[in-house]
Amino acid sequence: xxxxxxxxxxxxxxxxxxxxxxxxxxxxxxxxxxxxxxxxxxxxxxxxxxxxxxxxxxxxxxxxxxxxxxxxxxxxxxxxxxxxxxxxxxxxxxxxxxxxxxxxxxxxxxxxxxxxxxxxxxxxxxxxxxxxxxxxxxxxxxxxxxxxxxxxxxxxxxxxxxxxxxxxxxxxxxxxxxxxxxxx
Numbered sequence: 001x002x003x004x005x006x007x008x009x010x011x012x013x014x015x016x017x018x019x020x021x022x023x024x025x026x027x028x029x030x031x032x033x034x035x036x037x038x039x040x041x042x043x044x045x046x047x048x049x050x051x052x053x054x055x056x057x058x059x060x061x062x063x064x065x066x067x068x069x070x071x072x073x074x075x076x077x078x079x080x081x082x083x084x085x086x087x088x089x090x091x092x093x094x095x096x097x098x099x100x101x102x103x104x105x106x107x108x109x110x111x112x113x114x115x116x117x118x119x120x121x122x123x124x125x126x127x128x129x130x131x132x133x134x135x136x137x138x139x140x141x142x143x144x145x146x147x148x149x150x151x152x153x154x155x156x157x158x159x160x161x162x163x164x165x166x167x168x169x170x171x172x173x174x175x176x177x178x179x180x181x182x183x184x
Contacts, residue, residue: 002095003095003117003122006122007122013066013122013123013124013158014120014121014122015062015065015066015120015121015122015123016119016120016121017058017061017062017065017119017121021061021065021071022058022119024061024071025054025057025058025060025061026054026057026058028057028061028072028073029050029053029054029055029056029057029058030050030053030054032053032056032057033050033053033054036053055091055093055116056089056091057072058091058116058121059089059090059091059114059116059121060072060082060083060089060091061121062091062114062116062120062121062122062123063082063083063087063089063112063114063121063123064083065121066123066158066162067083067087067161067162068162069083069084069087070084081106081109083112086106086108086109086110087109087110087111087112088101088105088106088109088110088111088112088129089111089112089114090111090112090113090114091114091115091116091121092113092114092115092116093115093116094115095115095117097115098113098149098150098151098152099111099113099124099125099127099132099149099150099152099155100140100147100148100149100150101129101132101133101147101148101150102145102146102147102148103133103137103146103147103148105129106129107129107130107133108129108130109128109129110126110127110128110129110161111126111127111128111129111132112125112126112158112161113125113126113150113152113155123158124152124155124158125152125155125156125157125158126155126156126158126160126161127150127154127155127156132148132150133148134148135148135149135150136148
């Protein structure tokens with residue numbers, strides 16, 4: 001589905017951050033960037049570009065707004081969820097990019113795919129970490145950074161999170177039921 005068709009069919013998934021929200025997201029992204037540089041952290045190319053930190057912050061702000069959660073404010077809190085109570089947000093900057101979860105990422109998190117198309121953050125879908133990790137590992141781009149990649153069409157609709165309540169964690173019974181649905 002093209003971005004234009006998606007916007008017509010799912011207008012509530014397109015979040016336009018206000019100017020103050022954009023400023024706070026950009027500031028948070030830059031704080032993360034400088035914090036990472038101070039720790040000597042690099043990306044898979046051996047660099048550390050501010051744009052990826054800014055995009056991530058915009059993605060988290062858009063996801064928080066969509067789910068009616070508090071604005072993110074953590075700076076390089078590795079190991080903690082991006083949004084409470086258990087959301088890992090993956091912000092991508094191209095429409096065709098997939099949800100990507102690395103092998104060391106938390107299996108118990110719910111992963112939310114958002115796409116940053118300024119001025120919009122588009123909530124694409126979500127999937128429990130245990131289900132994401134059933135997708136084969138791929139090394140896209142040959143960077144020796146394998147991850148599980150999930151196409152947007154395979155994700156669960158984000159409206160489920162609103163209907164169910166984003167603060168309600170997934171229970172063991174939910175995971176068992178999900179397993180039954182997957183392996184029918």
